[in-house]
Amino acid sequence: MFDESLKSSALPKLAVWKFASCDGCQLSLLNCEEELLTVAGAVSIAYFPEATRGVVEGPYDVSLVEGSVTSPEEIERIGQIREMSKTLVTLGACATSGGIQALRNFADVAEFRSIVYAHPEYLSTLARSTPISAHVSVDFELRGCPIDKGQLLEVLAALVESRRPRIPTYSVCAECKRRGNVCVMVANGTPCLGPVTQAGCGALCPTYERGCYGCFGPQNTPNTAALSDQLVAAGMPPEVAMRVYRTFNAAAEPFRRESERQERAVAVAGKGAGR
């Protein structure tokens, strides 16, 4: 519950925007449930179509943006949102790296379009899915697929209190070991992207003895090449070592670079086998 003694007269105006995405990240805000009244006490929800039909006109103090840019219309719209937002925070893998739909960046969109749609000429889509930061300046990027609601509340608290959000950029391993987990990669040989992935989920998958899928994107100094070399040495075929990086953050630069390195390794191996 919001502590009434902290109440200020002018609440920051919050808007929530959607681009190419599954809605999961903005749903994290509604999923706050217990904390929702606290959020409503700390900010004025001015625009949030998933939650309310009520619309308060901009400008806005804080815009939360979900999704990636995949169409010409979206390039224009993100520019308008930036213009009417004092602070712009992007939410989730789509908005921060292009999302799973950035798999198109590695393929031919025109070909997809012709196969999937009866009338591809009606579609207006871009060849690449790009993060919001490729188009406008972003004040803070919150990672995850989906984002962690605790981290979302932390970012909102930091904005309201005018302080830096306490969002670590180091590896999942740090929070995994602090939590007391045994390393799944060392003890079970389970492939895990934890060492190259940014913390924030509380090491959710390794806590349940699963390998990390990298849904929070690269940590700030990821050594993807060394991790892949280890995975391949432990028996992972290079085409799989390529695919582990081609998920929610496929277009995040370190993951893209590594999957393409593995792709070249597969191509070289293929040529060798063909001789």
Added chain:
Amino acid sequence: MADGARIIGREQLARLVEVLAARGYAVMAPTVRGGAVVLDEVHGVDELPWDVGDVQEPGSYRLTERGDGAVFGQAAAVKAIKPVLFPPDELIWRGHRSGTQFSVTDREGQPQRPVAFLGVRSCDLRALAQHDRVLADRAFPDTRYLRRREGVFLAAVTCADPADACFCTSMGGGPHPEEGYDLALTELVDPHRFVVEIGTELGAQVLAEVGSEAAAPEDLAAVRDQIASATERMTRSMDTDGLRDLLYASAESPVWDEVGNRCLTCMNCTMVCPTCFCTTVEDVSSLGSADAERRRVWDSCFSEEFAHIHGGSLRTEAKSRYRQWLTHKLGAWQDQFDALGCVGCGRCITWCPVGIDLTAEVAKLRAAAPLSVGGAR
């Protein structure tokens, strides 16, 4: 080995756990969790890793079946004393704001039961001595650590079956606990029994409650044989001669570039290291709350943020972080605390996901160093 050693059987080992629990201790002993042996709270000897062995190599850990029924037949547990006495995340204080006033409402955190460690190794005791030196024996001791440390009961065991990753003998230790314990057990399997050495008056009192017999000369001979055999099987080693000067002279060594290419900067090594003690302090406030907390959380020199000062991080590259870690652990630690910061437990070797081995890195540095600090080749 001390005079007056005693003998207990499997029933008395169970009794030892009961006696310690009855005295109010949380008994932390080896047990299998998540595919590895860890020290965790147990409520009876059934939870101990009977007949479980381990294979620990660079970047790999596997449990095995021993076939001899031994209960302490593993090398260093991934988690031992450190996370208990020096928790990864602890409250320093909690405060409340009312209007323009601010008051501290809690400085204590959750009270903890005293802890009895059963089955810790000589390397664990030596790491504990390092933490005592670093955290407690200084002008400004860590009071929370001291409070937890003071009530501790330590029942150590001889490490009968060291792992491939172990190298404690070259770091001044060995498989047999030499000091700093209340009781020290050596497990003998044929027939199954435990030779118990008494380290303190408290240890003697606990053992008296458990009940024991005098050890025979053959038992003591078997203990000596076990120590000799374990020492002999520890083939990994580190040459510590002139190590500090070697590291200081190697600041620009190309060896760092090579290890920096392999290092994941994931922090696993520092998290499992029983002597690493770096922390950060976080101020935590939550949305719409007038309460705030200051917490102390494990940090690591492998994080870029760790070396963040005005204008940016001092150590943006993996190689500079690895160099910082090794140079502190084996070099600067000697200037700071008059000891080596490594006890040779091998955890950082086993639990590094890419199997970086500090003993190999030290050997490479030595080989690449000028003769004046490199020593004999």
